[in-house]
Amino acid sequence: MLRLTPVLACCALLAAACATADARQTAGGALTAGLAQPVSCLDPHQTPQTQNLNVSRQLVDSLTDQDPRTGEIVPWLATSWKVDKQAKRFTFTLRDGVTFNDGAPLDAATVVANLDDIVKLGARSPLGSGYLAGYAGASALDAKTVEVRFDAPSAQFLQATSMVTLGMLSPGTLRKTPEQRCAGGIAGSGPYVLGRVALNEEVRLSARTGYAWASALAANRGVPRVRELTFAIVTDPSARHGSLLSGQLDADLQVLQQDQRSFGDRGPRLLSATRPGIVYTLLPNESRPALRDPSVRRAIGAALDRSKFTPLLAAGERPATDVLATTTPGYKDRSAGLAYAPGEAARLLDAAGWRRGPDGVRAKGSQRLSFDLVYSASEPYGSLYQLMAQQLAEAGIELRPTPLDDATNSARQGSGDYDFVSWAVTRGDPTVLASVYPVKSANPLRRTRPDEVDSTIARIATVLDPAERARAVDAAAEAILSGGHGIPLFEQASSIGLAERVTGVRLDASGRPIFQDAEVRA
Missing domain, CATH: 3.10.105.10 (Dipeptide-binding Protein; Domain 3)
Structure with missing residues (x-):
């Protein structure tokens, strides 16, 4: 586990920082974000912990997204949907051309397999079991059409499809054990793919070549501009904040109350929203x-x-x-x-x-x-x-x-x-x-x-x-x-400190940072 101190030089301070500094000189640059807690599981179907889901959100896409300003549900992997009058039957039409980073295509059968997987996980999916309460099954009506059924009205399910817990994983991932998936054995259709995984130190991601199906809320629908995204585990809040101010981190994903005064119109900026x-x-x-x-x-x-x-x-x-x-x-x-x-x-x-x-x-x-x-x-x-x-x-x-x-x-x-x-x-x-x-x-x-x-x-x-x-x-x-x-x-609030050189980071409706539109100026 990394414990940064503001006075240390870049190379002694953070194993990834020097590589990050070099990467900024390449097209798209790199961004290093400090996490306040270790990452314990990368499978979004299983984990309820915030720090885990902050990473997993970059790896998986969902059927829909939710506008944090209005609460409106908007397209993502699904281009459209129909809900019957009783909210017991939901029909989704899927986007064309979506693939997982292991090469498998996203089709209706894969969506069904993902929903069935969450139900099968049972207590291992404490959030997913709630989202799918009353689940009566799902069917692939054709390659691009999925029907999801519930035993009783489920007024909450459409919003649930925007949550990272119901994010889509490849068929190959679903065949792995829950333990393998937690440790990083996952392939999503998201804008980033896993690189180095050291759960108590850092998780490195790289932008996925050919990505072209971002949420309707994204300004950049294609390959992320930040090509190398590293989540560094920095549990000491003073070290994390000091490293942001000194330029050794690009983002502090949990700013404390006493550090708020460090942010203003110039220099590092604070991005904050109350979590629903x-x-x-x-x-x-x-x-x-x-x-x-x-x-x-x-x-x-x-x-x-x-x-x-x-x-x-x-x-x-x-x-x-x-x-x-x-x-x-x-x-x-x-x-x-x-x-x-x-x-x-x-x-x-x-x-x-x-x-x-x-x-x-x-x-x-x-x-x-x-x-x-x-x-x-x-x-x-x-x-x-x-x-x-x-x-x-x-x-x-x-x-x-x-x-x-x-x-x-x-x-x-x-x-x-x-x-x-x-x-x-x-x-x-x-x-x-x-x-x-x-x-x-x-x-x-x-x-x-x-x-x-x-x-x-x-x-x-x-x-x-x-x-x-x-x-x-x-x-x-x-x-x-x-x-x-x-x-x-x-x-709770998502309060993220961003270096002045970082632009485009936004918070989704759950307060999770989204790096799809982010840029880092050299």
Whole structure:
């Protein structure tokens, strides 16, 4: 893993930097972007992690794209589509001439195979399983026409086809094991192809010769102007930012709040947008005895003073005011219900029988109100978790932030060996709630019995009328908050620092950087 320091020279600083500097003198140049976390899986069908999907987005195309300004779904690999009145049958017409970088053509049978692959992955595709909920199968009507069917209305599916998780992989890729694909054994139809893959150090991509089918949102429909694109793993935010300012990086893909003042009209620029979807949320393991009680879960939310979070967040991030980000359809300002209320927290805990012990931590009999929050040590929010622990201590709740290496963190979360985890899920549609909260979802809450949360969230996907859908989202959000099933913390933002010499980088509707139109001046 690379840890840059601003004072080091280019060659000692970053293995790829010298090669990048040389490449800038060639046609199209090269661009090196600093990632804040290691890349753990490059298969978009499987991974939900932001840093992984930021890389995979450059490798795969989707059937459609979503305009981040209007939310409109526009053509990409599909030139047109039809949706029946019940939103149970979707028919796509594919673009001519599209191929994968291993030479295989994109046809209707390949689209069917990709959708079937995501369903077959099951729990290995925590996002894809939500996008394809109720999937009844797909058929190739002819070489360029695909029909996708659902058992029940799926108002969310068209938007789902714009997500990188439903990006198209070649038939040869689909025959590989999930592990092989995670490690980089993938061929997409996207504008870039994989070069060197060192998951804890860097991922190098090169522009694909002959690419000519970019999204309708792209200014450049052909081969990317940036011919060499490197994602360097730089976990130290000060080193990452310093290297951007010194010219050793072309982009910092996670700018912190305190570094915002470095950007202006001249010199490095800041590109920022709030990510739609589920805000960064503290999620309780409801199989734990103390956390089975909604009063305890709600008290934890009331004991947090979110107004103090801002200095510890990335640029553009802000305290949550709903379970959904402000850029998500169905968002509603619920800040009054998320306000700091230490008196209410004390009332709830007192009523539930939790009394302060001699060390200040509340207890009921021999059980202490003490919880572990497990997270990856490479996350940038360790200081925020420490602040949360201090705030909860004032209410008599002990929170122990527990940073783990990625493998251990994944194993602990997979087995349910935690009290709390914190997640965010990016998607420009309110059915994103279905990826976390229902029993039949990724279910980090370890819930076992479907209830009002499940039924209200399920309704969002089946309602077509906009006003009725808004009411369904409102009911789902209220069920989540009133039950303390999720404790919203802050809205995530994509805040990218760009060197002055870089132009044309844009953010898609999920806040992911798109380099199709990028240029680097020598």
